[in-house]
Amino acid sequence: MKMNYNKENIKMQKKYSHHMLLLLVPSIAIALIIVVGIVFVPNVVVIQSAAAQSSSSQQLPQQQQQQNQNNNISLATSSEAARNLAQKSGINSTEVSTKPVQNASELTQKLAPGGGLANFQGQLNGLGQQLGINGTILSQLKQQISSVNPTQLAQQLDQALDYIP
Amino acid sequence: MDAMKVSIYSVFIGLVILIGVFTAFSAFQRNVNALKTGQTYVIAGWGGQYFGLVNIASDGNQTTIIASTPYKPPQGKVFEAWLVDGNYGASGYPLSVGQFDAKGILTYKANIVNPFTYTDLGITVEPKNDLDPKPATSDQAGIAVFSSPPYGK
Numbered sequence: 468m469k470m471n472y473n474k475e476n477i478k479m480q481k482k483y484s485h486h487m488l489l490l491l492v493p494s495i496a497i498a499l500i501i502v503v504g505i506v507f508v509p510n511v512v513v514i515q516s517a518a519a520q521s522s523s524s525q526q527l528p529q530q531q532q533q534q535n536q537n538n539n540i541s542l543a544t545s546s547e548a549a550r551n552l553a554q555k556s557g558i559n560s561t562e563v564s565t566k567p568v569q570n571a572s573e574l575t576q577k578l579a580p581g582g583g584l585a586n587f588q589g590q591l592n593g594l595g596q597q598l599g600i601n602g603t604i605l606s607q608l609k610q611q612i613s614s615v616n617p618t619q620l621a622q623q624l625d626q627a628l629d630y631i632p
Numbered sequence: 633m634d635a636m637k638v639s640i641y642s643v644f645i646g647l648v649i650l651i652g653v654f655t656a657f658s659a660f661q662r663n664v665n666a667l668k669t670g671q672t673y674v675i676a677g678w679g680g681q682y683f684g685l686v687n688i689a690s691d692g693n694q695t696t697i698i699a700s701t702p703y704k705p706p707q708g709k710v711f712e713a714w715l716v717d718g719n720y721g722a723s724g725y726p727l728s729v730g731q732f733d734a735k736g737i738l739t740y741k742a743n744i745v746n747p748f749t750y751t752d753l754g755i756t757v758e759p760k761n762d763l764d765p766k767p768a769t770s771d772q773a774g775i776a777v778f779s780s781p782p783y784g785k
Contacts, residue, residue, distance in 0.1 A: 543724030546716045547725035553777045560714040561674040561777045595678035605679025608703045610634045615682045624685040627737045
Protein backbone atom coordinates (compact mmCIF):
# COMPACT_ATOMS: atom_id res chain seq x y z
CA MET A 468 0.00 0.00 0.00
CA LYS A 469 2.80 2.33 0.99
CA MET A 470 4.79 1.43 -2.09
CA ASN A 471 1.80 2.15 -4.28
CA TYR A 472 1.39 5.55 -2.73
CA ASN A 473 5.05 6.46 -3.37
CA LYS A 474 4.90 5.29 -6.94
CA GLU A 475 1.79 7.38 -7.54
CA ASN A 476 3.47 10.33 -5.93
CA ILE A 477 6.51 10.04 -8.19
CA LYS A 478 4.25 9.69 -11.21
CA MET A 479 2.40 12.83 -10.20
CA GLN A 480 5.65 14.73 -9.75
CA LYS A 481 6.90 13.66 -13.18
CA LYS A 482 3.56 14.53 -14.72
CA TYR A 483 3.37 18.04 -13.29
CA SER A 484 7.05 18.93 -13.15
CA HIS A 485 7.04 20.49 -16.61
CA HIS A 486 3.85 22.40 -15.64
CA MET A 487 5.72 23.74 -12.65
CA LEU A 488 8.49 24.92 -14.94
CA LEU A 489 5.95 26.61 -17.14
CA LEU A 490 4.73 28.55 -14.11
CA LEU A 491 8.15 29.23 -12.66
CA VAL A 492 9.73 30.75 -15.75
CA PRO A 493 7.08 33.46 -16.31
CA SER A 494 6.96 34.25 -12.62
CA ILE A 495 10.75 34.66 -12.54
CA ALA A 496 10.49 36.82 -15.67
CA ILE A 497 7.81 38.98 -14.09
CA ALA A 498 9.84 39.26 -10.90
CA LEU A 499 12.87 40.28 -12.92
CA ILE A 500 10.86 42.89 -14.80
CA ILE A 501 9.57 44.28 -11.50
CA VAL A 502 13.08 44.34 -10.02
CA VAL A 503 14.47 45.99 -13.13
CA GLY A 504 11.61 48.46 -13.02
CA ILE A 505 12.19 49.29 -9.38
CA VAL A 506 15.95 49.60 -9.70
CA PHE A 507 16.45 51.20 -13.09
CA VAL A 508 13.39 53.32 -13.85
CA PRO A 509 13.92 55.80 -11.00
CA ASN A 510 17.55 56.08 -12.05
CA VAL A 511 16.54 56.82 -15.62
CA VAL A 512 14.03 59.41 -14.40
CA VAL A 513 16.70 60.96 -12.21
CA ILE A 514 19.14 60.99 -15.10
CA GLN A 515 16.52 62.47 -17.40
CA SER A 516 15.57 65.16 -14.90
CA ALA A 517 19.24 65.87 -14.32
CA ALA A 518 19.71 66.17 -18.06
CA ALA A 519 16.72 68.48 -18.27
CA GLN A 520 18.12 70.55 -15.44
CA SER A 521 21.50 70.75 -17.05
CA SER A 522 19.98 71.78 -20.38
CA SER A 523 17.81 74.39 -18.66
CA SER A 524 20.79 75.53 -16.65
CA GLN A 525 22.58 75.99 -19.95
CA GLN A 526 19.68 78.16 -21.14
CA LEU A 527 19.33 80.01 -17.83
CA PRO A 528 22.61 81.88 -17.94
CA GLN A 529 21.62 83.31 -21.33
CA GLN A 530 18.25 84.44 -19.98
CA GLN A 531 19.87 85.70 -16.81
CA GLN A 532 22.51 87.50 -18.81
CA GLN A 533 19.81 89.27 -20.75
CA GLN A 534 17.87 90.06 -17.59
CA ASN A 535 20.98 91.13 -15.77
CA GLN A 536 21.94 93.40 -18.61
CA ASN A 537 18.69 95.23 -18.04
CA ASN A 538 18.34 94.75 -14.30
CA ASN A 539 21.81 96.08 -13.68
CA ILE A 540 20.69 99.50 -14.77
CA SER A 541 19.02 100.72 -11.64
CA LEU A 542 17.27 104.04 -11.42
CA ALA A 543 20.15 105.32 -9.30
CA THR A 544 22.67 104.39 -12.00
CA SER A 545 20.69 105.85 -14.86
CA SER A 546 19.89 109.01 -12.89
CA GLU A 547 23.55 109.52 -12.06
CA ALA A 548 24.46 109.04 -15.71
CA ALA A 549 21.75 111.52 -16.69
CA ARG A 550 23.02 114.07 -14.16
CA ASN A 551 26.57 113.71 -15.42
CA LEU A 552 25.30 114.23 -18.94
CA ALA A 553 23.33 117.29 -17.84
CA GLN A 554 26.48 118.81 -16.36
CA LYS A 555 28.48 118.01 -19.49
CA SER A 556 25.73 119.53 -21.60
CA GLY A 557 26.05 122.75 -19.64
CA ILE A 558 22.75 122.44 -17.85
CA ASN A 559 22.70 121.37 -14.24
CA SER A 560 19.09 120.36 -14.27
CA THR A 561 16.08 120.11 -16.51
CA GLU A 562 14.41 122.99 -14.67
CA VAL A 563 12.27 125.32 -16.76
CA SER A 564 9.73 128.03 -16.32
CA THR A 565 6.38 127.36 -17.87
CA LYS A 566 5.20 130.96 -17.34
CA PRO A 567 3.40 132.50 -19.05
CA VAL A 568 1.40 129.37 -19.69
CA GLN A 569 -0.20 130.85 -22.84
CA ASN A 570 2.98 130.49 -24.86
CA ALA A 571 5.38 128.85 -22.37
CA SER A 572 8.12 131.03 -23.83
CA GLU A 573 11.10 129.72 -21.83
CA LEU A 574 9.99 126.12 -22.17
CA THR A 575 9.48 126.54 -25.92
CA GLN A 576 12.88 128.20 -26.24
CA LYS A 577 14.70 125.49 -24.31
CA LEU A 578 12.95 122.65 -26.13
CA ALA A 579 13.41 124.17 -29.59
CA PRO A 580 16.15 122.62 -31.75
CA GLY A 581 19.47 124.04 -30.57
CA GLY A 582 18.05 124.85 -27.15
CA GLY A 583 19.81 123.61 -24.00
CA LEU A 584 17.27 120.96 -23.17
CA ALA A 585 16.92 119.86 -26.80
CA ASN A 586 20.64 119.04 -26.90
CA PHE A 587 20.38 117.23 -23.60
CA GLN A 588 17.38 115.27 -24.85
CA GLY A 589 19.23 114.23 -28.00
CA GLN A 590 22.26 113.07 -26.03
CA LEU A 591 20.10 111.30 -23.46
CA ASN A 592 18.75 109.12 -26.23
CA GLY A 593 22.29 107.97 -27.06
CA LEU A 594 23.06 107.47 -23.37
CA GLY A 595 19.95 105.32 -22.96
CA GLN A 596 21.10 103.09 -25.80
CA GLN A 597 24.55 102.79 -24.25
CA LEU A 598 23.06 101.85 -20.89
CA GLY A 599 20.74 99.31 -22.49
CA ILE A 600 17.63 101.02 -21.19
CA ASN A 601 14.54 100.05 -23.10
CA GLY A 602 13.75 103.52 -24.32
CA THR A 603 11.86 102.06 -27.22
CA ILE A 604 8.72 102.33 -25.13
CA LEU A 605 8.51 106.03 -25.96
CA SER A 606 9.40 105.37 -29.58
CA GLN A 607 6.41 103.03 -29.71
CA LEU A 608 4.26 105.63 -28.00
CA LYS A 609 5.35 108.20 -30.56
CA GLN A 610 2.57 106.79 -32.71
CA GLN A 611 0.15 108.46 -30.27
CA ILE A 612 1.71 111.91 -30.57
CA SER A 613 4.01 112.76 -33.44
CA SER A 614 5.61 115.73 -31.66
CA VAL A 615 5.25 117.08 -28.16
CA ASN A 616 3.95 120.64 -28.08
CA PRO A 617 5.59 122.64 -25.24
CA THR A 618 2.61 124.95 -24.82
CA GLN A 619 0.24 122.01 -24.52
CA LEU A 620 2.58 120.44 -21.97
CA ALA A 621 2.58 123.65 -19.93
CA GLN A 622 -1.20 123.96 -20.14
CA GLN A 623 -1.71 120.36 -19.07
CA LEU A 624 0.54 120.85 -16.03
CA ASP A 625 -1.09 124.17 -15.17
CA GLN A 626 -4.53 122.56 -15.22
CA ALA A 627 -3.22 119.76 -12.99
CA LEU A 628 -1.75 122.34 -10.57
CA ASP A 629 -5.21 123.87 -10.18
CA TYR A 630 -6.44 120.55 -8.83
CA ILE A 631 -4.00 120.36 -5.90
CA PRO A 632 -6.09 118.97 -3.06
CA MET B 633 -12.08 154.68 35.77
CA ASP B 634 -12.98 150.99 35.58
CA ALA B 635 -14.61 151.52 32.24
CA MET B 636 -11.36 153.15 31.04
CA LYS B 637 -9.33 150.10 32.18
CA VAL B 638 -11.73 147.68 30.54
CA SER B 639 -11.58 149.54 27.24
CA ILE B 640 -7.74 149.62 27.30
CA TYR B 641 -7.63 145.89 28.02
CA SER B 642 -10.15 145.26 25.26
CA VAL B 643 -8.11 147.24 22.75
CA PHE B 644 -4.94 145.42 23.81
CA ILE B 645 -6.52 141.97 23.52
CA GLY B 646 -8.05 142.95 20.20
CA LEU B 647 -4.63 144.02 18.89
CA VAL B 648 -3.01 140.76 20.01
CA ILE B 649 -5.74 138.75 18.30
CA LEU B 650 -5.41 140.86 15.13
CA ILE B 651 -1.60 140.41 15.02
CA GLY B 652 -2.01 136.67 15.61
CA VAL B 653 -4.55 136.29 12.84
CA PHE B 654 -2.45 138.36 10.44
CA THR B 655 0.72 136.32 11.19
CA ALA B 656 -1.10 133.03 10.80
CA PHE B 657 -2.70 134.13 7.55
CA SER B 658 0.56 135.36 6.03
CA ALA B 659 2.34 132.15 7.05
CA PHE B 660 -0.47 130.10 5.55
CA GLN B 661 -0.38 132.16 2.34
CA ARG B 662 3.42 131.81 2.10
CA ASN B 663 3.06 128.07 2.57
CA VAL B 664 0.33 127.83 -0.05
CA ASN B 665 2.37 129.89 -2.50
CA ALA B 666 5.47 127.82 -1.89
CA LEU B 667 3.54 124.65 -2.45
CA LYS B 668 1.68 126.05 -5.42
CA THR B 669 4.61 127.49 -7.34
CA GLY B 670 7.52 125.13 -6.62
CA GLN B 671 9.95 124.30 -9.38
CA THR B 672 9.08 122.85 -12.75
CA TYR B 673 11.27 120.35 -14.56
CA VAL B 674 11.12 118.76 -17.97
CA ILE B 675 10.95 114.97 -17.82
CA ALA B 676 13.34 114.06 -20.60
CA GLY B 677 12.51 110.78 -22.32
CA TRP B 678 14.93 107.90 -22.76
CA GLY B 679 13.27 107.19 -26.08
CA GLY B 680 14.42 110.39 -27.76
CA GLN B 681 11.53 112.68 -26.94
CA TYR B 682 10.16 114.60 -23.98
CA PHE B 683 8.00 112.61 -21.63
CA GLY B 684 6.30 115.49 -19.83
CA LEU B 685 6.65 118.01 -17.01
CA VAL B 686 6.84 117.77 -13.26
CA ASN B 687 6.30 120.45 -10.64
CA ILE B 688 7.73 119.80 -7.21
CA ALA B 689 7.06 122.10 -4.28
CA SER B 690 8.28 121.64 -0.75
CA ASP B 691 8.80 123.61 2.44
CA GLY B 692 11.33 121.05 3.62
CA ASN B 693 8.70 118.56 4.75
CA GLN B 694 5.32 119.10 3.14
CA THR B 695 5.94 118.10 -0.45
CA THR B 696 3.63 118.20 -3.41
CA ILE B 697 4.46 116.69 -6.77
CA ILE B 698 2.32 117.23 -9.84
CA ALA B 699 3.43 115.63 -13.07
CA SER B 700 1.79 115.41 -16.45
CA THR B 701 2.40 113.56 -19.68
CA PRO B 702 0.54 113.52 -22.97
CA TYR B 703 1.38 109.84 -23.43
CA LYS B 704 -0.77 106.86 -22.54
CA PRO B 705 0.99 103.71 -21.33
CA PRO B 706 0.83 100.49 -23.36
CA GLN B 707 -2.07 98.10 -22.75
CA GLY B 708 -1.85 96.51 -19.29
CA LYS B 709 0.88 98.91 -18.15
CA VAL B 710 1.12 102.10 -16.11
CA PHE B 711 3.63 104.91 -15.82
CA GLU B 712 5.06 105.05 -12.30
CA ALA B 713 7.15 107.90 -10.91
CA TRP B 714 10.03 107.53 -8.45
CA LEU B 715 12.01 110.06 -6.48
CA VAL B 716 15.61 108.91 -6.66
CA ASP B 717 18.24 109.59 -4.05
CA GLY B 718 21.04 109.25 -6.55
CA ASN B 719 23.65 111.67 -5.35
CA TYR B 720 27.26 110.51 -5.14
CA GLY B 721 27.58 108.19 -2.18
CA ALA B 722 23.87 108.47 -1.49
CA SER B 723 21.53 105.58 -0.89
CA GLY B 724 20.25 105.28 -4.45
CA TYR B 725 16.88 104.64 -2.88
CA PRO B 726 13.88 105.01 -5.20
CA LEU B 727 10.71 106.26 -3.50
CA SER B 728 7.56 105.50 -5.44
CA VAL B 729 5.32 108.54 -5.68
CA GLY B 730 2.55 106.75 -7.51
CA GLN B 731 1.24 106.16 -10.97
CA PHE B 732 -0.11 108.50 -13.62
CA ASP B 733 -3.89 108.39 -13.98
CA ALA B 734 -5.84 107.86 -17.19
CA LYS B 735 -5.54 111.59 -18.00
CA GLY B 736 -1.76 111.44 -17.70
CA ILE B 737 -1.66 113.27 -14.37
CA LEU B 738 0.19 112.26 -11.23
CA THR B 739 -0.53 113.89 -7.87
CA TYR B 740 1.53 113.19 -4.78
CA LYS B 741 1.40 114.90 -1.42
CA ALA B 742 3.33 113.79 1.64
CA ASN B 743 5.05 114.99 4.77
CA ILE B 744 8.59 113.82 3.94
CA VAL B 745 11.43 113.95 6.48
CA ASN B 746 14.04 115.16 3.98
CA PRO B 747 12.69 115.73 0.48
CA PHE B 748 15.78 117.71 -0.53
CA THR B 749 17.93 114.58 -0.54
CA TYR B 750 16.33 113.49 -3.81
CA THR B 751 18.15 114.28 -7.03
CA ASP B 752 15.86 113.07 -9.77
CA LEU B 753 12.42 111.90 -10.67
CA GLY B 754 12.47 108.76 -12.81
CA ILE B 755 9.56 107.31 -14.76
CA THR B 756 9.24 103.58 -15.34
CA VAL B 757 6.70 101.44 -17.15
CA GLU B 758 5.19 98.90 -14.75
CA PRO B 759 2.56 96.19 -15.12
CA LYS B 760 -0.89 97.26 -13.89
CA ASN B 761 -1.37 96.29 -10.22
CA ASP B 762 2.29 95.33 -10.07
CA LEU B 763 3.15 93.39 -6.90
CA ASP B 764 6.87 93.99 -7.24
CA PRO B 765 7.76 97.01 -5.08
CA LYS B 766 10.95 97.70 -7.02
CA PRO B 767 11.11 99.83 -10.17
CA ALA B 768 11.15 97.97 -13.47
CA THR B 769 14.64 99.03 -14.39
CA SER B 770 14.56 97.71 -17.93
CA ASP B 771 11.56 99.83 -18.82
CA GLN B 772 12.62 103.37 -17.95
CA ALA B 773 10.66 105.98 -19.82
CA GLY B 774 12.00 109.33 -18.63
CA ILE B 775 13.95 111.33 -16.09
CA ALA B 776 13.77 114.81 -14.62
CA VAL B 777 17.12 115.96 -13.26
CA PHE B 778 16.84 118.26 -10.25
CA SER B 779 20.50 118.79 -9.33
CA SER B 780 19.74 122.35 -8.38
CA PRO B 781 19.13 123.77 -4.92
CA PRO B 782 17.42 122.91 -2.73
CA TYR B 783 17.37 119.36 -4.11
CA GLY B 784 20.25 116.91 -4.26
CA LYS B 785 21.69 117.82 -0.86
